[in-house]
Amino acid sequence: MNTNQTREILLGKQKRLQRRVSMIDADFAQERDDDFEELAVESENDEVLSALQKEAVLELEQITKALHLLDCGKYGKCLDCGKPIEPDRLRVLPYTTLCKRCAT
Ligand SMILES: [Zn+2]
Known part of the structure; x- marks a missing residue:
């Protein structure tokens, strides 16, 4: 997936x-x-609403962070160990900042 596609999705x-x-x-x-x-x-x-709200706000924060990483060319790298995040993981969670291993 290229940068523009990722940005559009985000x-x-x-x-x-x-x-x-x-x-x-x-x-x-x-x-x-x-x-x-x-x-x-x-x-x-x-x-129920405030739980949904909290979830959405949290997701928005992650998206903002991912967009920022995209801008400085650091998108797709795990913030914990620095290794590339698995492409299949990014497809499901395009705003994730952790690889599978560090997320669990
Ligand atoms: Zn990692």
């Missing part, structure tokens, strides 16, 4: 995640019903 993923985060933000900002039962359901929803 930017596409970044866009999708940013959209997800802002949608969740919008949902949190909505006015809440005062009815008790409704509130219980909503707080359960909130937990």
